[in-house]
Amino acid sequence: MKYYFAPMEGITTHVFRAVHSRRFPGADRYYTPFFSPTSDHLFTPREQRELTPETPCAAPVVPQILSKCAADIVWAAEGLQDMGYTVFNLNLGCPSATVTAKGKGAGLLQKPDALDTLLADVFAASPIAVSLKSRIGYLAPEEFPRLLSIYRQYDAQELILHPRTRKEMYSGAVHMDAFALAAAGSPFPVVYNGDLFTAEDIRAFEAAHPETEAVMLGRGAAADPALFRRLR
Template structure:
């Protein structure tokens, strides 16, 4: 099975990638969250923290760019090639208002002519093969056939489809029919992304599309052993989760100021709490914690037994 970890800005950083790869594995490729190349044509310290090869040593990674400026895309792709990457991923899926307002991410799907000229320019000069991660429309799934018709004109290395519109963000169910349409209509290699939260979800997809690569986000953050399980390995033990938590905390503390390290840990714990039975009270304590009170709040979570079916629970995120 071909399992990829979805890029999640603020969650799947280099610290997480290194530790996840070492302690759990089961992920064939890790996508680096988006980088927005600036007109100054230098990577920021934050970008470099994510993409510097020494920060991702031994971890198979694909960097992602978020821009609608073809020249800046090509500048960044050249830099990434020099750093040793062998693929670059284009983000045409980000639904955030601040991103789409600038015509980037899924905002690119609103303007087919501009998208076409952008793709003409990058595919004719990119030093690296380009893969794309996309949504199926901005407002309406009815936009999908026309968008797909644009992508199919280019030698896209892989098209990862998150079958939702921009308006749907990450909520509700995915449009399985939009993915099926692409699978039937185009020859380019596809990757599926969206709502794969459990071994069962992934197996059901594999039954429909044998061998289809799966990009998993929230499901793998909530259950870090999911990739390993899909490769036939064991579920996470209590001890492993504790070790994973402690390694993340130590490494964040080494690399970031206390406030940033604390907020990264709080974010991870929101997801990891899905591994524990009756986690609400402990999660509330973690949410309200300060860097000083965090260790006690985390210990509260780790005093709980494992959930029978650990996995991403959307309810945790709506409270």
């Protein structure tokens, strides 16, 4: 199984990734905290430092984009291609109120038809591969079959799924039935994300879901920097 370090705003910066990947190796991939391209189509100095650091990470890095505008996403993808990236991750799962109020992140899940249009435009024009990170709905788990049917129309590199709704944030039990639904018959790998905090948690998940190719670790890996190393 592969192990990914989740994008965490204010934590998984380029400095953290460079140090962590060398001092505590074991993660197969790191995802950057999201950046939000704007209509002026310029990378800010901070974004340039994050995406083209002087000291690169020792493992592959996938930039994450947060936007509801296909033109801005495609422009950013073109810029990422120029920087040498071959894939980006589209954030469809951030539950923060400041994000969802703007119709971004998990806010996109409220309007499936608009989400479908956005994805159609992005996948048609992006010069590099696209992966998706999503929750299972905005208010209720019953929203997920519709969302999944949309995702399955597109040639995503992978779907990273946190099986909670935006309303649930990080509380309550994860909906493993939704993850199982996604994992069964999707044309892309489905990566699990959520409530895996210790090596024991991860080993138990691996035993229960041997068909899963990868898991994404966030809060547990931030609390225990050596977690990935102990999984090897």
